[in-house]
Amino acid sequence: AQSVTQLDSQVPVFEEAPVELRCNYSSSVSVYLFWYVQYPNQGLQLLLKYLSGSTLVKGINGFEAEFNKSQTSFHLRKPSVHISDTAEYFCAVSKYNFNKFYFGSGTKLNVKP
């Protein structure tokens, strides 16, 4: 069975500082990996995804993530955050050839001025 762990439930950071949100997964088969963002009182929006190919994936709003198969991780990074990045971020995994997602518990990013 798949599971997704987001160890940090909350990450406070000052504006223009770099940030890394951690995601680890467990799976015995190949997976697809996703990061979604949820702004207050809204649905989830896709930030980026890894399906295959280059392990460094670039997404919207300046975010990127690196797939590390040996460490089973897919950490999200941004070199300089803005106040508008304040939101909750969810890592998700889906199994190769099967369209069912498993979500992590989420990380709340709080960007302070």
Place this chain on the structure above:
Amino acid sequence: NAGVTQTPKFRVLKTGQSMTLLCAQDMNHEYMYWYRQDPGMGLRLIHYSVGEGTTAKGEVPDGYNVSRLKKQNFLLGLESAAPSQTSVYFCASSYEGTGRLLNNEQFFGPGTRLTVL
């Protein structure tokens, strides 16, 4: 395109009442999903559908039923609401496909906030 829409946006129920949440998508997606979101628990899959007329159980199906009579609609029913079903409910949809070329990004609706007293 409206994408994925959900009705209603908010609802308050008393214990034992029933209700149906409606999800509609205009992207001709085969797959549709219902999730619930609770603090500190992320999103948990309730039921899903891989095509018109099909449904399947997810992680937390108890107390819910679903129907997919039309490809564009996916209904979530609560027959006898309980306070434990107080949550935010999200519907999502995605393309059909298999293998590495599958783009299985899920598109989410705005959510329904349900309170059961």
